[in-house]
Amino acid sequence: MSAPHHAQDAHQLSWLLVRRPWPVLVVSLCLAVLLYAGWVLWVGLNTGVVTKVAPAGATVTVEGISYRLVELYATDRVADVDGGEGVQAPPGASFVVAHLEVDATRAEVVEGDTPFSTPGEVLRVTCQTELRGADGMTWSHEGPAVDRTYPSSCLDGGRLTLEQVYPVPTSQLDRIQGVVVGPQLGPGVDRVLRLP
Numbered sequence: 001m002s003a004p005h006h007a008q009d010a011h012q013l014s015w016l017l018v019r020r021p022w023p024v025l026v027v028s029l030c031l032a033v034l035l036y037a038g039w040v041l042w043v044g045l046n047t048g049v050v051t052k053v054a055p056a057g058a059t060v061t062v063e064g065i066s067y068r069l070v071e072l073y074a075t076d077r078v079a080d081v082d083g084g085e086g087v088q089a090p091p092g093a094s095f096v097v098a099h100l101e102v103d104a105t106r107a108e109v110v111e112g113d114t115p116f117s118t119p120g121e122v123l124r125v126t127c128q129t130e131l132r133g134a135d136g137m138t139w140s141h142e143g144p145a146v147d148r149t150y151p152s153s154c155l156d157g158g159r160l161t162l163e164q165v166y167p168v169p170t171s172q173l174d175r176i177q178g179v180v181v182g183p184q185l186g187p188g189v190d191r192v193l194r195l196p
Helices: 001-019 023-045 170-173
Strands: 052-054 060-062 065-075 093-103 107-111 121-124 129-132 137-141 159-168 178-181 189-193
Touching: 052 178, 060 170, 060 189, 065 159, 065 178, 093 129, 129 159, 137 159, 159 170
Parallel strands: 052 189
Antiparallel strands: 060 065, 065 093, 093 159, 107 121, 129 137, 129 178, 178 189
């Protein structure tokens, strides 16, 4: 006896949904909004630039290369390795010099056809960095063209001390947070290195 009653209730429910479709519409719209919100969250987490500050003195690994900041200082003049005249910073600016211990023995190498290369070309990570200031401001490694003791790239691989020189407005020197290392061959997480 309960089976016909149950069938009758189901028939009445389906008849109500046909006569008044707004409950189905509301549920459908709620599901669509939840799906859209989830998609937006996923895209934001997986395609945006994410920056994480490493503990002071920490070693971080990005694209197979280990980095550790060992020295960071400001100067008005960058000297030549041969004792030459060097280069004076422009008026209102200083050079910030960063020395990093780098282990590039396991650097990632991409071969073949990528959006960044020609077919058959080999792409290697070059250990480029940025200097990070307050409010996310960054300065690229654009040091003066002088011969220095330490290399400014790790193209040859191996373990080395890397030097990066950044021209920075003198007014921003006290707002420097650290050196940023991040992926060069695709998306990922930027790491801010700080002195121990």
